[in-house]
Amino acid sequence: MADEARSLLGGSPASSPVLAGRGRVSSSSSSSSSSSAIPPGHSFRRVTLTKPTFCHYCTDFIWGLAGYLCEVCNFMSHEKCLKNVNIPCSCIAPSHVRVPVAHCFGPPGHYKRKFCTVCRKSLESPAFRCEVCELHVHTDCILFVCSDCRQCHQDGHQDHDTYHHHWREGNLPSGARCEVCKKTCGSSEVLSGMRCEWCGMLAHAACYVVVTPECTFGRLRSMILPPSCVQLFSRNFSKLHCFRISENLQTESEKKNYASQRTSRSEKEDTPRKIRHLVARSLFRFRLLPGRGVGVLPSRAPSSNEGDDVDGSTQGPAKDVQISTDSSKQTLKIFDGSDGVKRNQFRLISVPRIAKNEEVVEAALRAYYINDDQQEYELQTFTQQALLSDDVINRNDAAEDSNLGSVFRESVPEAWIIRAKPKDEEVIRIYPAWLQEGTAYISLRVNRDSTTQTVIKEVLPLLGRQAECLQNFRLVEVLMGGKQVQRMVLDSQKLILNRLEDIKKISIRQMNQTRFYIVENSKSTVQVNVFVGGLPPQLSPEEYMNILKDELAIKTNVVSLSHVYQAQGAVVLEISCFSEAERIYMLVKDTTINDKPLNAVVIPEVMASKIPQNCWPLLVFVNPKSGGLKGRDLLYCFRKLLNPHQVFELTNGGPLPGFHTFSKVPSFRVLVCGGDGTVGWVLGALEEIRHKLVCSEPSVAILPLGTGNDLGRVLRWGAGYSGEDPYSILISVDEADNVLMDRWTILLDAEEPAEGAENGVAEPEPPKIVQMNNYCGLGIDAELSLDFHHAREEEPGKFNSRFHNKGVYVKVGLQKISHTRNLHKDIKLQVDQREVELPNIEGLIFINIPSWGSGADLWGTDSDDRFEKPRIDDGLLEVVGVTGVVHMGQVQSGFRSGIRIAQGSYFRVTLLKPIPVQVDGEPWIQAPGQIIISAAGPKVHMLKKSKQKKKKLEA
Numbered sequence: 011m012a013d014e015a016r017s018l019l020g021g022s023p024a025s026s027p028v029l030a031g032r033g034r035v036s037s038s039s040s041s042s043s044s045s046s047a048i049p050p051g052h053s054f055r056r057v058t059l060t061k062p063t064f065c066h067y068c069t070d071f072i073w074g075l076a077g078y079l080c081e082v083c084n085f086m087s088h089e090k091c092l093k094n095v096n097i098p099c100s101c102i103a104p105s106h107v108r109v110p111v112a113h114c115f116g117p118p119g120h121y122k123r124k125f126c127t128v129c130r131k132s133l134e135s136p137a138f139r140c141e142v143c144e145l146h147v148h149t150d151c152i153l154f155v156c157s158d159c160r161q162c163h164q165d166g167h168q169d170h171d172t173y174h175h176h177w178r179e180g181n182l183p184s185g186a187r188c189e190v191c192k193k194t195c196g197s198s199e200v201l202s203g204m205r206c207e208w209c210g211m212l213a214h215a216a217c218y219v220v221v222t223p224e225c226t227f228g229r230l231r232s233m234i235l236p237p238s239c240v241q242l243f244s245r246n247f248s249k250l251h252c253f254r255i256s257e258n259l260q261t262e263s264e265k266k267n268y269a270s271q272r273t274s275r276s277e278k279e280d281t282p283r284k285i286r287h288l289v290a291r292s293l294f295r296f297r298l299l300p301g302r303g304v305g306v307l308p309s310r311a312p313s314s315n316e317g318d319d320v321d322g323s324t325q326g327p328a329k330d331v332q333i334s335t336d337s338s339k340q341t342l343k344i345f346d347g348s349d350g351v352k353r354n355q356f357r358l359i360s361v362p363r364i365a366k367n368e369e370v371v372e373a374a375l376r377a378y379y380i381n382d383d384q385q386e387y388e389l390q391t392f393t394q395q396a397l398l399s400d401d402v403i404n405r406n407d408a409a410e411d412s413n414l415g416s417v418f419r420e421s422v423p424e425a426w427i428i429r430a431k432p433k434d435e436e437v438i439r440i441y442p443a444w445l446q447e448g449t450a451y452i453s454l455r456v457n458r459d460s461t462t463q464t465v466i467k468e469v470l471p472l473l474g475r476q477a478e479c480l481q482n483f484r485l486v487e488v489l490m491g492g493k494q495v496q497r498m499v500l501d502s503q504k505l506i507l508n509r510l511e512d513i514k515k516i517s518i519r520q521m522n523q524t525r526f527y528i529v530e531n532s533k534s535t536v537q538v539n540v541f542v543g544g545l546p547p548q549l550s551p552e553e554y555m556n557i558l559k560d561e562l563a564i565k566t567n568v569v570s571l572s573h574v575y576q577a578q579g580a581v582v583l584e585i586s587c588f589s590e591a592e593r594i595y596m597l598v599k600d601t602t603i604n605d606k607p608l609n610a611v612v613i614p615e616v617m618a619s620k621i622p623q624n625c626w627p628l629l630v631f632v633n634p635k636s637g638g639l640k641g642r643d644l645l646y647c648f649r650k651l652l653n654p655h656q657v658f659e660l661t662n663g664g665p666l667p668g669f670h671t672f673s674k675v676p677s678f679r680v681l682v683c684g685g686d687g688t689v690g691w692v693l694g695a696l697e698e699i700r701h702k703l704v705c706s707e708p709s710v711a712i713l714p715l716g717t718g719n720d721l722g723r724v725l726r727w728g729a730g731y732s733g734e735d736p737y738s739i740l741i742s743v744d745e746a747d748n749v750l751m752d753r754w755t756i757l758l759d760a761e762e763p764a765e766g767a768e769n770g771v772a773e774p775e776p777p778k779i780v781q782m783n784n785y786c787g788l789g790i791d792a793e794l795s796l797d798f799h800h801a802r803e804e805e806p807g808k809f810n811s812r813f814h815n816k817g818v819y820v821k822v823g824l825q826k827i828s829h830t831r832n833l834h835k836d837i838k839l840q841v842d843q844r845e846v847e848l849p850n851i852e853g854l855i856f857i858n859i860p861s862w863g864s865g866a867d868l869w870g871t872d873s874d875d876r877f878e879k880p881r882i883d884d885g886l887l888e889v890v891g892v893t894g895v896v897h898m899g900q901v902q903s904g905f906r907s908g909i910r911i912a913q914g915s916y917f918r919v920t921l922l923k924p925i926p927v928q929v930d931g932e933p934w935i936q937a938p939g940q941i942i943i944s945a946a947g948p949k950v951h952m953l954k955k956s957k958q959k960k961k962k963l964e965a
């Protein structure tokens with residue numbers, strides 16, 4: 011330990027690659043016991059502090075003038091903390107990854123008070139964040155991100171049932187307390203402190219090492235869909251598709267923001283291209299400042315010779331171009347291998363003009379987060395012609411043998427390429443794909459003669475599997491990119507050293523992110539489930555299959571229908587070929603049938619039998635269009651707090667994909683985030699497919715978004731979400747009480763089409779059935795919401811799928827009907843087969859819950875001999891009249907209640923004229939005819955927020 015500390019402190023930078031492990035050559039093959047034995051690999055140097063600075067290890071202020079800064083990753087430490095630093099440097103972070111899992115980056119956004127995981131600096135906008143873990147990263151740093159995302163499902167590569175804490179450094183919530191020492195462990199000044207991405211445990215860097223590695227998922231354990239119970243073979247699908255995250259996540263305001271920073275480029279650019287631009291245009295320049303060490307400054311790329319990729323139109327907020335004015339320094343462009351050249355991605359370093367060759371090489375390596383021995387690398391010049399030429403890669407490969415001499419020629423070279431010097435021997439690490447306790451990897455020496463086969467032969471005995479047949483194993487090369495983890499089986503005769511050289515030629519960063527796994531051959535069965543919605547309803551399976559054959563040219567030998575939802579016009583396809591699955595998925599999104607766009611959702615398989623007892627995973631539906639920007643934030647929070655596979659965005663195929671995914675789960679609960687209309691939408695869908703669910707009566711909780719939210723109020727979830735901590739919302743859902751609620755079916759049977767029907771063709775409407783949860787209004791009440799509706803585009807998606815068909819005449823001129831306000835003369839009411847005389851009213855309202863029009867009490871609290879006290883589960887509806895707008899206003903203000911007319915369970919209303927009607931706030935004009943209201947199926951189980959918690963808080 012002391013030796014290690016000494017080498018960290020006093021060792022020359024050239025010796026630090028030894029710490030990184032890669033360069034270490036052991037005299038014999040040896041097995042390393044665990045990855046925690048790898049030292050953190052920083053290159054610390056003493057620096058003079060010129061401004062208030064905090065220690066990244068202990069979060070405390072660094073008093074005095076001296077601190078220790080890692081020249082690679084900018085980790086800042088107290089002198090006293092140096093010997094304890096256990097956070098790995100970004101340059102060796104890939105070797106600490108237990109199971110490589112790519113992150114899921116949406117489009118760049120603006121994130122305040124967050125720090126970059128790679129360079130540890132405060133985020134500049136725009137930056138990326140992972141949509142399923144807490145990783146934040148600069149657009150420029152994204153190439154260096156470690157593929158250490160949460161493993162949210164089994165994918166056939168490294169499946170295991172026990173879960174370890176998944177620690178993520180920094181960006182902790184304010185007020186974070188260490189689980190171990192109970193002291194504050196967060197910091198708003200630096201990237202510091204640790205959080206488990208599953209159980210949410212918080213701890214200091216010093217403290218988290220003593221926590222037992224197994225994660226039990228914490229307080230939300232009973233709600234989290236355990237990752238070991240979900241299976242998804244996803245080779246070809248991007249993470250965004252796997253987690254059903256819409257690629258256009260930007261909210262309107264963010265879009266504007268982004269657009270204003272872009273002057274000319276078309277908005278239709280695809281995301282990868284955008285990212286490439288961002289990476290290409292915004293470069294780092296390393297400055298060596300006396301006493302401050304290496305600073306990483308984002309700077310604008312020089313405008314010349316960048317070509318189209320950096321034409322300045324994608325510039326972010328203009329930053330000062332801080333080209334060093336120090337004449338003793340020179341700035342060099344460094345490319346990482348042929349990949350960097352091909353993409354025209356380079357980094358700028360600034361080195362003293364009198365720097366030695368090896369100092370330049372070292373600075374170049376650090377710019378790419380490589381901490382190997384600089385002696386194993388060299389820089390090759392790179393001419394302008396080469397840059398502009400098409401066959402630039404060949405040229406450089408060909409030029410490799412020529413000795414290019416000193417870095418310092420008379421004409422200062424613009425650009426250099428980092429190249430690894432050829433070696434006759436290397437030590438590689440072989441990881442067993444089966445996670446073996448105690449063995450992270452085997453270090454193995456390979457030479458010019460080593461092939462895949464000889465490597466497997468040597469490794470098996472070291473893993474205790476010498477008795478097994480060589481043919482049963484393969485060597486898999488895994489490129490652990492932050493955005494994608496790519497696997498490639500190596501040919502058994504492949505010369506390993508040649509392969510390593512090839513990778514290094516492409517990019518030494520890629521070499522740093524590449525691993526070799528020894529994998530057991532298995533008959534892996536490919537199965538991808540894709541939900542396809544938006545098809546015409548009520549067709550036979552054969553008819554659906556024919557449509558799919560016609561529209562998507564599906565290959566029937568690898569595609570079969572596993573489920574058909576006739577009523578909803580949806581099918582689930584089982585596809586046994588990755589490329590076919592991907593092709594279908596992409597094609598479906600561009601296909602319309604009868605002018606209706608199809609939608610596709612990748613469905614994970616929930617292995618219901620593995621779900622532990624006492625686990626009722628929460629199925630979360632979020633309507634991102636409800637409540638302004640909050641929907642998107644909630645999606646992100648719930649994906650992060652739970653398993654992203656249990657969070658469904660309703661704009662992506664409605665509630666059906668979620669219910670289908672959970673159809674075999676023995677017991678689950680539902681959380682709907684949205685307005686009353688959204689809740690009605692989900693309850694309606696549940697009613698339709700409950701007979702296909704193992705858990706046919708899940709309890710439903712509500713997170714009310716937007717305005718209105720009468721049902722949310724009645725069930726104590728509040729009038730609307732105002733930014734409460736999503737974690738405590740989940741706790742409330744867990745603690746909520748189960749209550750029953752009546753639901754109602756409204757049958758609308760028009761005798762003749764309403765005036766102003768499409769084309770004016772007098773064609774009788776087929777009867778229409780809608781479901782009602784809250785209330786249904788006729789007359790003035792509906793008319794007002796009809797007016798209101800045009801201004802309110804709160805839930806367009808829901809409106810379309812619920813009621814919007816030929817019977818909805820929202821656009822009918824209101825003037826025609828608005829002055830005939832004698833509703834009692836225009837309708838007849840029958841309650842439980844008895845005619846009811848109507849008083850003089852302008853509005854008639856049927857209420858199921860004691861909240862109407864954003865919280866008003868229409869029935870009132872007075873006791874009345876004629877009627878039962880209303881309940882939401884008594885199988886009765888209350889019927890109330892209002893005399894006009896003034897009366898409605900008085901009800902809203904709580905001065906009066908409505909006129910009590912009746913209570914019953916079966917209603918027939920006869921409309922003699924076209925009348926505005928609204929159901930749960932959704933209005934239209936209904937043509938003359940019959941309206942029948944009756945109980946709909948069994949009562950639903952709702953979750954009512956428990957009062958107890960409030961009391962506890964108040965006490």
Ligand SMILES: [Zn+2]
Pocket residue numbers: 065066067068069070087088090091
């Ligand atoms: Zn410290």
Ligand SMILES: [Zn+2]
Pocket residue numbers: 051052053080081082083084085098099100101
């Ligand atoms: Zn470092």
Ligand SMILES: [Zn+2]
Pocket residue numbers: 126127128129130131147148150151
């Ligand atoms: Zn960064």
Ligand SMILES: [Zn+2]
Pocket residue numbers: 112113114140141142143144145158159160
């Ligand atoms: Zn992630």
Ligand SMILES: [Zn+2]
Pocket residue numbers: 174175176206207208209210211224225226227
């Ligand atoms: Zn944990």
Ligand SMILES: [Zn+2]
Pocket residue numbers: 188189190191192193195213214216217
């Ligand atoms: Zn602590």
